[in-house]
Amino acid sequence: MTHPIVNHDDERHHEDFQLKDTNPLLGERWPATGGARGNDKLTGTYDLVEQMYYLYVRVVKAKDLPLNPLTGSCDPYVEVKLGNYRGKTRHLEKRANPEWNQVFAFSKDRVQSSALEVYVKDKEMVGRDDYMGKVVFDLNEVPTRVPPDSPLAPQWYRLEDPRRVDGLKVRGELMVAVWIGTQADEAFPEAWHSDAATVCGEGVTSVRSKVYVSPKLWYLRVNVIEAQDVQPATRGRTPEVFVKAQVGNQVLKTRPSVSSALNPKWNEDLLFVVAEPFEEQLVLHVEDHVSSRKDDLLGRVALPLTLFEKRLDHRPFVQSRWFDLEKFGIPALEGETRRELRFASRVHLRVCLEGAYHVMDESTMYISDTRPTARQLWRPAVGVLEVGILGAKALLPMKNREGRGTTDAYCVAKYGQKWVRTRTLVSTFSPSWNEQYTWEVYDPSTVITIGVFDNCHLGGSGNSTRDSRIGKVRIRLSTLETDRVYTHSYPLIVLTPSGVKKMGELQLALRFTCLSLASMLHMYSQPLLPRMHYLHPFTVSQLDSLRYQAMSIVAARLGRTEPPLRKEVVEYMLDVESHLWSMRRSKANFFRVMSLLSGLVAIFSWLGDVCKWKNPATTVLVHILLLILVWYPELILPTVFLYMFFIGLWNFKSRPRHPPHMDTKISWAEAANPDELDEEFDTFPTSKPQDLVYMRYDRLRSVAGRIQTVVGDMATQGERLGSLLSWRDPRATCLFVVLCLIAAVALYVTPFRVVALVAGLYLLRHPRFRSKLPPVPVNFFRRLPSKIDSML
Numbered sequence: 001m002t003h004p005i006v007n008h009d010d011e012r013h014h015e016d017f018q019l020k021d022t023n024p025l026l027g028e029r030w031p032a033t034g035g036a037r038g039n040d041k042l043t044g045t046y047d048l049v050e051q052m053y054y055l056y057v058r059v060v061k062a063k064d065l066p067l068n069p070l071t072g073s074c075d076p077y078v079e080v081k082l083g084n085y086r087g088k089t090r091h092l093e094k095r096a097n098p099e100w101n102q103v104f105a106f107s108k109d110r111v112q113s114s115a116l117e118v119y120v121k122d123k124e125m126v127g128r129d130d131y132m133g134k135v136v137f138d139l140n141e142v143p144t145r146v147p148p149d150s151p152l153a154p155q156w157y158r159l160e161d162p163r164r165v166d167g168l169k170v171r172g173e174l175m176v177a178v179w180i181g182t183q184a185d186e187a188f189p190e191a192w193h194s195d196a197a198t199v200c201g202e203g204v205t206s207v208r209s210k211v212y213v214s215p216k217l218w219y220l221r222v223n224v225i226e227a228q229d230v231q232p233a234t235r236g237r238t239p240e241v242f243v244k245a246q247v248g249n250q251v252l253k254t255r256p257s258v259s260s261a262l263n264p265k266w267n268e269d270l271l272f273v274v275a276e277p278f279e280e281q282l283v284l285h286v287e288d289h290v291s292s293r294k295d296d297l298l299g300r301v302a303l304p305l306t307l308f309e310k311r312l313d314h315r316p317f318v319q320s321r322w323f324d325l326e327k328f329g330i331p332a333l334e335g336e337t338r339r340e341l342r343f344a345s346r347v348h349l350r351v352c353l354e355g356a357y358h359v360m361d362e363s364t365m366y367i368s369d370t371r372p373t374a375r376q377l378w379r380p381a382v383g384v385l386e387v388g389i390l391g392a393k394a395l396l397p398m399k400n401r402e403g404r405g406t407t408d409a410y411c412v413a414k415y416g417q418k419w420v421r422t423r424t425l426v427s428t429f430s431p432s433w434n435e436q437y438t439w440e441v442y443d444p445s446t447v448i449t450i451g452v453f454d455n456c457h458l459g460g461s462g463n464s465t466r467d468s469r470i471g472k473v474r475i476r477l478s479t480l481e482t483d484r485v486y487t488h489s490y491p492l493i494v495l496t497p498s499g500v501k502k503m504g505e506l507q508l509a510l511r512f513t514c515l516s517l518a519s520m521l522h523m524y525s526q527p528l529l530p531r532m533h534y535l536h537p538f539t540v541s542q543l544d545s546l547r548y549q550a551m552s553i554v555a556a557r558l559g560r561t562e563p564p565l566r567k568e569v570v571e572y573m574l575d576v577e578s579h580l581w582s583m584r585r586s587k588a589n590f591f592r593v594m595s596l597l598s599g600l601v602a603i604f605s606w607l608g609d610v611c612k613w614k615n616p617a618t619t620v621l622v623h624i625l626l627l628i629l630v631w632y633p634e635l636i637l638p639t640v641f642l643y644m645f646f647i648g649l650w651n652f653k654s655r656p657r658h659p660p661h662m663d664t665k666i667s668w669a670e671a672a673n674p675d676e677l678d679e680e681f682d683t684f685p686t687s688k689p690q691d692l693v694y695m696r697y698d699r700l701r702s703v704a705g706r707i708q709t710v711v712g713d714m715a716t717q718g719e720r721l722g723s724l725l726s727w728r729d730p731r732a733t734c735l736f737v738v739l740c741l742i743a744a745v746a747l748y749v750t751p752f753r754v755v756a757l758v759a760g761l762y763l764l765r766h767p768r769f770r771s772k773l774p775p776v777p778v779n780f781f782r783r784l785p786s787k788i789d790s791m792l
Helices: 008-016 201-207 517-523 540-558 567-573 583-611 616-631 633-652 674-680 690-722 730-749 752-763 776-782
Strands: 028-030 041-043 053-063 076-082 085-088 099-107 115-122 130-138 155-160 169-182 210-213 217-228 241-247 250-253 265-275 281-291 294-304 309-311 321-329 340-354 383-393 399-401 404-406 409-415 418-421 432-441 447-454 468-476 485-496 499-514
Touching: 053 076, 053 115, 076 099, 115 169, 130 169, 217 241, 217 281, 217 540, 241 265, 250 265, 265 540, 281 321, 281 340, 294 340, 383 409, 383 447, 409 432, 409 567, 418 432, 447 499, 447 567, 468 485, 468 499, 468 567, 485 674, 540 567, 583 616, 583 674, 583 690, 616 633, 616 752, 633 752, 730 776
Parallel strands: 309 340
Antiparallel strands: 028 041, 053 099, 053 169, 076 085, 076 115, 115 130, 130 155, 155 169, 210 418, 217 265, 217 340, 241 250, 241 281, 281 294, 294 321, 321 340, 383 432, 383 499, 399 404, 409 418, 409 447, 447 468, 485 499
């Protein structure tokens, strides 16, 4: 007896990329400690994360500190010591009454001491820092602050010096507040954390959690109408005058005017993306195209963006205006070339800021916001999305530090205009962030993106260092049931030049709450984008260009925050490279189409089996159904919709119970060969050797050749259909016209039920009455001419 061979490695590999259920202990529970409200009390704040306790120390200020007898001043700072953890404030020069107002947070799980020591020291340029005094707190007496209580009031404490034998307090007092709280405390985001005690310098700011807001983006529409009194610099030739418009790094040009040389006309729209606050200007150059290497500048004008009005609908009420141009001519030579500014012509413009469009800074497939720019056009929110970023498991080492692999992971979530960034947990492969964030939802057919990155700027590295991507997760809100908490572990999958790789798992808790069921259901009848996208649509090339410009602006603005959300992070979250060619992605999309058509193919295959009487019982039942529908044609549509209703009810019990996740099989990632992956990760333009580029070009030509053949066949069939009545083949058209006349008379005198019944019985006839040759209509259609004969 033999047993089938089971490849357990493949099964484990397949399960490794699957979504996993988790059962974290969510919600806040407070232990019975000093100042607690009760024993194991469950509260509603931060109920999608696990409770994490911290010992908070707020060092506010000091007064009457003793002065150094040698310098006559002091440079004080405070050192907070808890076991092996030490945190320091900044030192303030020559301050006897310094103010720090800095918070320290020590993870209570790692506390190995029963006392908290707060030292005040004097910074010395040479030698050890001078000890000025300290305050000691017994951790058993520290109160617990339960939100939404007000912050704990700091108190003054006299400094003591244990080195003094008389036991008297030393001169000086320190204002401190000490309490036990959780990550829900408002002091948590800005606090110094013991988890990042090894981080110093500029890297301290990059470990904190932050919330960012994308800049408010507008489409700037510049309608260049005409210009007057343009004087070309070169005589004796027909000028080719055009307008070049620039906003920041965006440069667009009109086509050369074919009208009068002195008064050229264009009436052409140029579209830009701009962000509030408006820092750039609209700069227009009127130029004459002299040759392929030379354009003469005929005039220039710089206009602030605040000068233009904002349009909130499709009505063209924006008034056009004339603007004077500054013209630059070449005066007589005076030993050196100089530029002379003199009065020139003017240009006629109609410029407005479009507020009724949604400026897309992300792919429409993964869009997270569909609201127009103008706030007065926003609809009320239909729901609330709450996300608890619990932690990650089994992360891979991303870099080497002190001779061993390590990872400093942080998480970024993006939905709508709001970005969030968790704190960075240093040197751990299983970080536990347990941070909760909330977004308002205006459209359920949107996607939230959550990415995990490795922080490479903890040592104050320069901007040349890039944060490494660990993986990301996309979740479409419409796939979530309302008022249900989803707790899953999502695989973090990235595609590398060596193949697909699992970098770890991300544990999330999500809840989508509906505020108005009627409004949410009404959204399914509304267009996905604002009305202006359909009343005055952009071309595909314009959308691609505008989306790229919007991404660049968002990345630049978020890169100027503190701590910065770096360009590589923003681009990865916004899928800036999704439009580039990929053989793997092309195969994946092809098989998606084939999977979509497989249902239709299965229906035709089943009908073919019925017609061939492979299962006589089924064929007899289909004959009976045909007779019923022919005799009662009014039952056809009700039967179809009732069938779909019962199918929907039947599928309800097997409905998906978890959100979708990154699927390596659908992405065709596991089957991609190394050369295809190397091509996908190539730069644009390519940086590969010439012979390799030739090989890939030939491969692309072969693939495109097959696509070309399929498209040509589709065009041929359509042209044959059109040639039925075109008399291109006079005998075929004559036959078809005569058959149409005969069919019209026959169908007029014959009841429709009889025609339908005869046609159905003919299609379902027994195989012994069938011929293996193609039917007469197919033969006739294949003989019709097409335009393929005229192709070179």
